[in-house]
Amino acid sequence: MDRSGAVLDHPGLWRARHLVRARTRSGHPTGFPPLDAILHDGGWPPAGLTEFLYDTPGVGELRLLLPALARLSHADARWIAWIAPPCTPYAPALASAGVDLDRVLLIHPRNRREALWATEQALRSGASSAVLAWLDESGLGPTGVRRLQLAAKQGRAWANLFRPRKASARPSMAELRILLDDEPSERCDRVGVTVLKRRGGWATTRLVLELGRGPFPNEFESLGDRIASWRRSLGRSFDSAPVLIDRRGLRGIPPAPPAPTAPKVSTAQPGD
Amino acid sequence: MLWFAVHFPRLGLEIFERRHPDETASPAVLVEDGRVRLTNAPARQAGIVPGSSLATAHGVAARLRHFERDLPAELERLHRLAETAYRYTSHVSACAPDGLVLDMHGSRALFDNLFDGIGAVAEDLASLFADIGHAARIAFAHTPAGALTLARAGQRPAVEGPVHAAALEALHGVPLACTEIAPRNVERLANMGIVRIGQLLALPRDELGARFGPALQDCLSRLTGETSDPRTPIVPRESFASAVHLIEAISNKQTLLFPMRRLTAELAAWLGARQLGAMRLVWGFHPLHGAPCHVETRFASPRADARGILEIARLRLEQADLPEETMSIELAAAETAPRASAAGGLFATEAGTGLGTGAATGESHPAAPMELVDAIEARLGDAALRCLALADDHRPERAWTSRRPGRKPGGVSRMPTEVSAAPGRRPLWFFDPPRPVRIHRFRLLAGPERIESGWWDDAVARDYYVALGEDGAQCWLFHTRGSARPRRRGVDSRSDDGWFLHGYFS
Numbered sequence: 001m002d003r004s005g006a007v008l009d010h011p012g013l014w015r016a017r018h019l020v021r022a023r024t025r026s027g028h029p030t031g032f033p034p035l036d037a038i039l040h041d042g043g044w045p046p047a048g049l050t051e052f053l054y055d056t057p058g059v060g061e062l063r064l065l066l067p068a069l070a071r072l073s074h075a076d077a078r079w080i081a082w083i084a085p086p087c088t089p090y091a092p093a094l095a096s097a098g099v100d101l102d103r104v105l106l107i108h109p110r111n112r113r114e115a116l117w118a119t120e121q122a123l124r125s126g127a128s129s130a131v132l133a134w135l136d137e138s139g140l141g142p143t144g145v146r147r148l149q150l151a152a153k154q155g156r157a158w159a160n161l162f163r164p165r166k167a168s169a170r171p172s173m174a175e176l177r178i179l180l181d182d183e184p185s186e187r188c189d190r191v192g193v194t195v196l197k198r199r200g201g202w203a204t205t206r207l208v209l210e211l212g213r214g215p216f217p218n219e220f221e222s223l224g225d226r227i228a229s230w231r232r233s234l235g236r237s238f239d240s241a242p243v244l245i246d247r248r249g250l251r252g253i254p255p256a257p258p259a260p261t262a263p264k265v266s267t268a269q270p271g272d
Numbered sequence: 273m274l275w276f277a278v279h280f281p282r283l284g285l286e287i288f289e290r291r292h293p294d295e296t297a298s299p300a301v302l303v304e305d306g307r308v309r310l311t312n313a314p315a316r317q318a319g320i321v322p323g324s325s326l327a328t329a330h331g332v333a334a335r336l337r338h339f340e341r342d343l344p345a346e347l348e349r350l351h352r353l354a355e356t357a358y359r360y361t362s363h364v365s366a367c368a369p370d371g372l373v374l375d376m377h378g379s380r381a382l383f384d385n386l387f388d389g390i391g392a393v394a395e396d397l398a399s400l401f402a403d404i405g406h407a408a409r410i411a412f413a414h415t416p417a418g419a420l421t422l423a424r425a426g427q428r429p430a431v432e433g434p435v436h437a438a439a440l441e442a443l444h445g446v447p448l449a450c451t452e453i454a455p456r457n458v459e460r461l462a463n464m465g466i467v468r469i470g471q472l473l474a475l476p477r478d479e480l481g482a483r484f485g486p487a488l489q490d491c492l493s494r495l496t497g498e499t500s501d502p503r504t505p506i507v508p509r510e511s512f513a514s515a516v517h518l519i520e521a522i523s524n525k526q527t528l529l530f531p532m533r534r535l536t537a538e539l540a541a542w543l544g545a546r547q548l549g550a551m552r553l554v555w556g557f558h559p560l561h562g563a564p565c566h567v568e569t570r571f572a573s574p575r576a577d578a579r580g581i582l583e584i585a586r587l588r589l590e591q592a593d594l595p596e597e598t599m600s601i602e603l604a605a606a607e608t609a610p611r612a613s614a615a616g617g618l619f620a621t622e623a624g625t626g627l628g629t630g631a632a633t634g635e636s637h638p639a640a641p642m643e644l645v646d647a648i649e650a651r652l653g654d655a656a657l658r659c660l661a662l663a664d665d666h667r668p669e670r671a672w673t674s675r676r677p678g679r680k681p682g683g684v685s686r687m688p689t690e691v692s693a694a695p696g697r698r699p700l701w702f703f704d705p706p707r708p709v710r711i712h713r714f715r716l717l718a719g720p721e722r723i724e725s726g727w728w729d730d731a732v733a734r735d736y737y738v739a740l741g742e743d744g745a746q747c748w749l750f751h752t753r754g755s756a757r758p759r760r761r762g763v764d765s766r767s768d769d770g771w772f773l774h775g776y777f778s
Contacts (some may be wrong), residue, residue, distance in 0.1 A: 056743050056744050056745050056774055057701065057745060057778065058741075058744075058745030058746055058747070058776035058777060058778045059744065059745065059778070060778060061778055062700045062701070062778035063700070063777075063778060066700075077641070078641055079644065081332065086701070087702060087703055087705075087775075088701070088704055088775070089660070089700060089701065089702070090353065090668075090672065090698055090699055090700055090702035090775060091661065091662055091671070091672035091673075091700065092662060092668075092671045092672055092698050093698035093699060093700045093702075094660070094700070095662055095695075096698065097700075099661045101603075101659070101662065102659070102660060104659065104660050105645070105657065105658075105659060105677060106657070106658040106659070106660065106674070107648060107652070107654070107656060107657055108652075108656050108657075108658070109652055109656060110653075110656070114651070114652055115650065116658075118648055118651075118656075121647060121648060122644060123645065125643070125644045127640065127643060127644035127648070128644065130518060143571045146739040159433050174289070180708040182744035184744070234632045
């Protein structure tokens with residue numbers, strides 16, 4: 001019995017019960033509590049490969065990552081490497097989402113061999129905290145994905161691979177596979193998330209996440225409300241305040257209220 | 273006082289062996305006036321002794337290579353080696369033909385702490401020279417002449433106790449042939465039965481002077497430290513350039529790495545002595561005939577570790593077209609920058625977040641961020657890497673810039689207020705140049721936001737809208753007003769009705 005106990009304590013031996021015990025909070029918080037709750041580490045895997053499968057660019061794949069990227073860019077002095085992005089990541093948008101631009105490194109390889117090499121290098125070197133890669137599917141067999149997963153483990157990097165949806169039929173070594181699809185909504189701020197593969201659990205049913213921070217700031221949605229609240233803040237003198245609204249709308253932030261002695265000006269009725 | 277001396281017993285032969293690194297296993301001798309002067313290890317094993325004639329040597333070893341002594345090249349090499357030793361002390365002087373002396377007195381306390389005693393310093397010096405392909409004998413004494421004599425004799429005084437006493441004791445047993453006493457006098461003394469320094473020192477000095485001349489007297493008193501022995505220190509070069517001339521051409525990139533490793537070790541020593549890091553290096557590969565090929569390696573941050581520099585050069589060479597056969601390799605430091613102090617923290621910090629890595633970085637240690645940049649740039653080219661920065665302009669295509677990593681941004685780091693005030697109002701994917709689109713394929717969701725600016729160079733007057741594409745993607749469209757069409761970078765303005773796609777909200 002003693003001997004079997006020693007065998008069971010061997011560090012190379014893995015038993016399913018470890019899974020329950022090892023459920024830690026070591027992941028990068030996603031910024032979406034419902035998603036954190038179903039991920040094994042309580043967030044994106046801090047060292048391992050995550051696959052995003054989607055067909056529509058712009059479905060919300062970046063906004064899903066942004067809260068974690070913003071946090072990571074301040075918490076970790078290593079690079080956030082973007083390898084072969086399909087378009088240019090727009091610096092003002094990243095900055096306004098809180099990403100530290102000094103950590104962002106764009107890598108534009110000339111062909112798919114270089115892209116694969118650069119991805120592996122960025123992961124393995126340990127000089128990147130996160131890697132976002134858009135690789136050519138034809139050069140990315142199961143061996144390629146496996147190499148990337150191992151490199152991510154070795155370099156303790158959060159690797160993100162963006163792939164077309166049809167890749168979901170192929171087996172993959174990735175730690176986490178997530179299917180993204182469009183969730184129609186009034187303000188286009190939702191995305192449907194289906195976890196196809198995760199550590200410590202089965203695939204999940206479709207989950208709809210509120211991405212928030214869409215391209216609809218308050219002034220877009222109801223200018224009338226804003227003006228009303230502004231008028232309320234002015235108190236009694238709102239009758240006399242001129243509201244100058246550009247006919248096209250959105251530049252019409254009201255100017256500073258005039259002095260009480262100003263002559264009365266007839267105002268246009270705001271609100272629509 | 274504490275003087276270290278370095279003696280290179282096979283310097284004359286090693287400058288030739290450097291030239292063909294592959295063949296150190298075959299016997300080779302250095303010849304002067306038809307007699308063998310120096311032998312390498314295989315030649316010694318074959319039984320060739322210094323002093324034998326060249327014909328005898330060839331008779332002993334069939335595949336013997338021999339080189340005529342090249343004294344100017346030896347002196348040149350000795351000065352390079354003196355510069356390599358400059359990292360230990362600022363007072364290094366070369367003693368022709370094959371010795372260096374280093375005044376270590378000022379750094380003694382430092383070495384006691386850093387190296388665990390002067391014995392360890394001697395080991396460190398020997399391994400430094402072994403790295404660049406020279407066997408070296410190291411000794412120390414309280415006088416430069418004493419240290420040099422001991423180094424030639426291959427003896428090292430005891431590290432314990434005062435250097436003065438230990439050195440004198442060690443000197444007593446050294447043969448007179450190792451000193452700077454004229455060979456004629458050494459022979460005369462030997463005929464008298466005096467072959468060791470100890471025997472000579474026991475004799476009355478004045479009478480020796482009367483018999484053998486003041487030179488012998490002077491030599492002895494410099495050996496024991498009774499008279500001062502000033503040495504002229506070398507002045508290291510301001511720039512680094514070194515070359516290896518090969519005797520047989522190399523046509524394999526992998527084989528080239530061997531002589532290149534020696535050059536990088538030399539460069540690292542030079543950089544270390546000057547507290548610099550390399551920013552730009554130029555490697556020159558010269559064929560026997562025709563134009564040389566120059567390969568440039570750049571670094572995003574100052575680098576001084578020989579292994580990292582060689583690794584970047586290797587990645588770079590994979591891409592480069594070299595001459596078919598390389599006869600000589602040059603390395604020049606074209607641009608250097610002061611290196612930040614490599615001092616580590618008092619307590620070990622978490623691996624992976626540290627920015628400074630020393631020369632002793634192991635394979636498993638995570639690379640510093642700039643090392644990744646160097647490695648990728650070396651393989652993918654300079655244009656492959658970009659960093660983002662903000663620019664102070666309202667026009668979306670000019671609100672950002674990109675630059676090479678490691679360079680200080682030229683633009684501003686402040687965000688335009690309209691962007692920072694409303695997160696999410698700008699798309700994450702950006703098209704540059706904008707793509708002309710048909711508006712009936714989109715459903716406008718919000719807008720417009722007017723951007724009208726740039727009358728001074730490239731005027732834009734646009735109304736921006738958020739729109740939903742047919743495939744469900746959220747797009748950032750704009751409609752140009754009036755005659756202001758995007759003219760930059762060849763956008764075709766005929767095929768559209770003034771609507772352009774400028775980005776995706778992802």
